[in-house]
Amino acid sequence: MARHGAGRGWYTKVIGAALGVMVLATGASVWSAQADAVDSAPKAVSPERKVKAVEKSIAHASDAGARGVNITIDDGPDPNWTPQVLDVLRENGVKATFCIVGTQAEAHPDLVKKVVAEGHRLCNHSVSxxxxMDRQSKAYQRSQILDAERMITEASGGVRPMYYRAPGGAFTPYSRELAASRGMRPLGWNVDTKDFEQPGADAIVATVERELPNGPTLLFHDAGGDRAQTVEALRRILPSLKEQGYSYGFPVR
Structure with a gap:
């Protein structure tokens, strides 16, 4: 009996050990599947994610060289005017930099994606x-810049803004340093077309022709009001500057 009992004890231990191995293997498999699911899940966009810093001085020059011109478009996207601006740019083979407001990006993510899909660059133009901005606290400036970065990046499907343009040019040393630390070169302008005042397409064109010697970065708008004059002015300016020997580029980074 003792001998039979010992056999049963050995058999019981073997079965127990086998069951233990199965439980451990099953647990490891479940854990592995969960880990794989977590790793493969889309990651939330975080403004604190490590990025390469860029120069913090305000950019004006063009990467297209001495005869380069940078077209920059502010305050959108707008469901009426942004598609029309994109059409004119496409017709003329011109790439531009779109300075996007965070709330507009959230409202119209399809347009942000369209801007990116057509080869244009994104610029952070604050949340609101x-x-x-230059008279607000650092905490407020930080929120406006980093929240807009997140909003624009999410709206674009993961493409981050490459520049930061302070609304109305209201830069501060802090906002420039913060933006640059997040890989967004502070972006200025040389020619303010005043198109937001709706002076007429003729006046917008004349401003560009008169002030282009001041520098290559031109400021237009695709939101904030009726932009029919801007669309018409771009339709005339873009081919005209090409005929004069200018080429189109992006602001330096």
Whole structure:
């Protein structure tokens, strides 16, 4: 009996050990599947994610050289005017930099994706286009810049803005340094076309022709009001500058 009992004890231990191995293997398999699911899940966009810093001085020059011109488009995207601006740019083979407001990006992510798909670059233009940014606290500036970065990146499907343009040019040393640390070169302009005042397409064209010697970065708008004059002016300016020997590029980074 003792001998038979010992055999049963050995058999019981073997079965127990086998069951233990199966439980461990099953647990490891479940854990591995869960880990794989977590790793493969889309990652939330975080403004604190490590990025390469860029120069913090305000950019004006063009990467297209001495005869380069940078077309920059502010305040959108707008469902009426942005598609029309994109059409004119496409017709003329011109790439531009779109300075996007965070709330507009959230409202119209399809247009942000369209801007990216057509080869244009994105610029962070703050969350709410507050032109008093330079008189606000650092905490407020940080929120406006980093929240807009997140909103634009999410709207674009993961493409980050490459520049930061302060609303109304209201830069501060802090906002420039913060933006640059996040890989967004502060972006200025040389020619303010005043198209937001709706002076007429003739006046917008004349401003560009008169002030282009001041520098290559031109400021237009695709939101904030009726932009029919801007669309018409771009339709005339883009081929005209090409005929004069200018080429189109992006602001330096």
């Amino acid at each position: 286009h507050d032109t008093t």
